Amino acid sequence: MGADTTLVNPWMMLPFGVLLALIALAPLLFHAWWERHYLKVSFALGAVVIAYYLLGLNYGPARVLRTAHEYVSFITLVGSLFVVAGGIHINVKGEATPFVNVVFLLIGAVVANVLGTTGASMLLIRPWLRMNRYRITAYHVVFFIFIVSNVGGCLTPIGDPPLFLGYLAGVPFWWVAEHCLPMWGVGMGILLLTFFVLDYRNYLRAPKPVRTEQTGHHEQWRFAGLGNIFFLPVILLAVFINEPALLRESLMLAAALGSYFTTRKSVHESNHFNFHPIQEVAILFVGIFATMMPALDWLQGNAYRLQEATPGFFYWGCGGLSSALDNAPTYLCFLKVIFGRFVDPTVVSQVNDLVQTHGAGLADVVGAHADEVRQTFAALQKYHAMELARGSIGTDQIEVAFLLGNSKFSRYLLAISVASVFFGANTYIGNGPNFMVKSIAGQQKVHTPDFVGYIFRYTLPFMLPMLFIVWWLFFRQ
Numbered sequence: 379m380g381a382d383t384t385l386v387n388p389w390m391m392l393p394f395g396v397l398l399a400l401i402a403l404a405p406l407l408f409h410a411w412w413e414r415h416y417l418k419v420s421f422a423l424g425a426v427v428i429a430y431y432l433l434g435l436n437y438g439p440a441r442v443l444r445t446a447h448e449y450v451s452f453i454t455l456v457g458s459l460f461v462v463a464g465g466i467h468i469n470v471k472g473e474a475t476p477f478v479n480v481v482f483l484l485i486g487a488v489v490a491n492v493l494g495t496t497g498a499s500m501l502l503i504r505p506w507l508r509m510n511r512y513r514i515t516a517y518h519v520v521f522f523i524f525i526v527s528n529v530g531g532c533l534t535p536i537g538d539p540p541l542f543l544g545y546l547a548g549v550p551f552w553w554v555a556e557h558c559l560p561m562w563g564v565g566m567g568i569l570l571l572t573f574f575v576l577d578y579r580n581y582l583r584a585p586k587p588v589r590t591e592q593t594g595h596h597e598q599w600r601f602a603g604l605g606n607i608f609f610l611p612v613i614l615l616a617v618f619i620n621e622p623a624l625l626r627e628s629l630m631l632a633a634a635l636g637s638y639f640t641t642r643k644s645v646h647e648s649n650h651f652n653f654h655p656i657q658e659v660a661i662l663f664v665g666i667f668a669t670m671m672p673a674l675d676w677l678q679g680n681a682y683r684l685q686e687a688t689p690g691f692f693y694w695g696c697g698g699l700s701s702a703l704d705n706a707p708t709y710l711c712f713l714k715v716i717f718g719r720f721v722d723p724t725v726v727s728q729v730n731d732l733v734q735t736h737g738a739g740l741a742d743v744v745g746a747h748a749d750e751v752r753q754t755f756a757a758l759q760k761y762h763a764m765e766l767a768r769g770s771i772g773t774d775q776i777e778v779a780f781l782l783g784n785s786k787f788s789r790y791l792l793a794i795s796v797a798s799v800f801f802g803a804n805t806y807i808g809n810g811p812n813f814m815v816k817s818i819a820g821q822q823k824v825h826t827p828d829f830v831g832y833i834f835r836y837t838l839p840f841m842l843p844m845l846f847i848v849w850w851l852f853f854r855q
Contacts, residue, residue, distance in 0.1 A: 386675045390430055393423040394669035398702060401662065401807065402829035416658075420665030427669050441671060448707070449667040454627040455617065456496055456810050457656050458634035462609045463500030464651040465641035467602040474510045476577040480570050482506065483521065487530025487566060491555075493610060494617075495531040495538050499811035502526060503818050504649050513584050519819045519826050520836045521573045527811040528803035529569060532562045532796065536614065538809070540700075540709030540798035544791075547713060548775030550761040553782065554795060561796045561848050568844040603645040609633040655817035659810075666807060670703050677711050687719065693793040693853045697801030697845065701808045709798035716790050721777045725750045729758070729779070733771045753783030793853050800845060804837045805829065 400419060404412035412419075431438030486506075490498040503522060510518050531537030533555040535545035541554055616629040677699070687695075696712040728751050732740055737759075743751050757779035758766050765771050781787040802809035806816055806829055816826050827835055 385435060386672050386679060387430075387434075388672075388676060390427060390672040391676065393426050394666075394673055397423050397665050397669050398807070406828045406830065417661050420661050424665040424668030427671060431671065441675070445667055445671055449664065450624075450627055452667070452810060453660050453663065454630045455613070456659065456814065458613050458630040459494075459497045459500045459610075460656045460814065461634040462606050462613065462637040463497065463504075464649050465603045465606040465637045465645055466501060467600075467645045467648045468502075468505035469508065469600040469602075469648075474512065474581075476574050476581050479510065479518075479577055480574050482509070483525045483570060483573065484566070486522070486526035490526055490531035491534040491537040493614065494536050495527050495809065496811045496814070497610060497614070498530070499523075499527045499815050503815050504822075507819060507822055507824055513580055514824050515580060516825050516827050517573075517576055517580075517836065519815065519824060520832065521569065521576075521840075523812050523815050524569055524803045524836075524841060525566065525573075527815055528809055529562070529565050529800050532558050532565075532799045536617070538799045538802070539706035540802075541795060542617065543706055543710050544713065544778075544795060547710075548762070548772070548778035549791070549795075550782075553761065557788070557792050558796055561792075561800075561852055564848055564851060565800060565844055568847065569840070572840055572844075602648065603641050605640060606637050609637045650822055652821070655814055655821060658817050659813050662807075662813065663810075666704065670707075673703060674707050674711055677708075688855075689789045689793040689853045690849060690855075692716070692790050693797045693849055696794040697797030700798045700801040701804035704807070705798040705802040705809050709794055712794045712798075713791070716781065716787075716794070717777045720787050720790065721780045722747060722750065725754055725780060726773065726776050729754045729776050730771075730773070733758070733766065733769060733776070736767070736769065750780070750784065754780045755783075757783035789853070796848065796852075800848065804833070804841055806832060 397420065400412070400416075404416070428442055431442050435441070482502075486498055486502050489502070492498075493501065499522075503526075506518070506522055507514060528538070532541070535541040535549070535551055535554060537554075541549075544554075545551060612633040613630050616626045616633075619626040619629070692712060692715075696708060700708045725747050728743065728747065732738075732743075732751070732755055737755065740752065740755060754776065758771060758776070761779065761782065762771060762775055765775070778791070781791050803812070806812045819826050826832075
């Protein structure tokens, strides 16, 4: 961050706590008031924190500008995928048996690694609601969020924003799939099995004539608006563009506009498409992005207080905060904590010298850090051969290579990678698509649990056991 984040006053985390409490309780306790005033509340709480940063901290203006850019990037990505996916109509008939529902969710989880959890969620939530319309319940929406909007996207940096940030910092593209696959398999298996049991019980409760009518004929898949498929890769490729400034967001916006104005009105009508869900998300996340700055800065500024932290600590710590904070910046904070806690600056300096000489003198490296230097350089040769040949290796890449070259330290990186993705499913605000899915379901008159109900009726009884088992199997020691 380039600034002393220990200067952040812990009391400035209060607006974030107030906003979270209101998002959780206001729709339940005073729904009508919240619907009329949530815009004012979000903006007002965000303005308090922004004023503090602009007027009270030397690095505040730069921090606010960076957060503003992150918010614009976030809402442009989510909004463009929302518009493009809203122009694709997938009609499914005869598909709402428990087995086919499980297959659909599994396919959605795989697609999430190609289109991202946001893209997959926006593309598949409407057909998911339609195919289950005769017996749709809250758990259909919640498990869609668990699997397609979060856990499913754990295998590629495209899958979920935290992993993409790791990729930008130097984590190799395929390292994620290679090392996260066992956790993905366990997590997905537990969630899909749990969903099948719940869905089978729900299926049996439906009258037999209704089940026969709705699921007794051959599968029928019909697609409309397939021209929008062209706009999806434009958005996904734009994600990888960092310079010049705002080019990425401009390409995404152009794709969204192209999709909206080329899609037939009948397709939008079939999808019940309108801008209310993205409007609600845009307003609430203005407040979330602004008010969570002190929490993230305090976390990063006080990371040095960690002593004998285990992979399990990073799993639960990063995961717990990813449940309440946006999981992408939380992952980045914990990655910086790992760098500061475990990466030896002496090794980084020596490896950097070797990079400049293209490895000349590697065999002559001696001293207490010789093994770590060789392991780090070997990781660079394995994962960043092209950049190494060009001599364009950055400090972040060397620090990541230090972790990857030593299996003891790579487990810390693996812990925060899995945790930030998996735990993002625990609340509506843990990951960007969650609130979007809830809003789209609500627009189509599908019952969804409120913030508190989501946690107590679904996260604690269904997600928490899975998260515990993953910890027990992979990060306990």
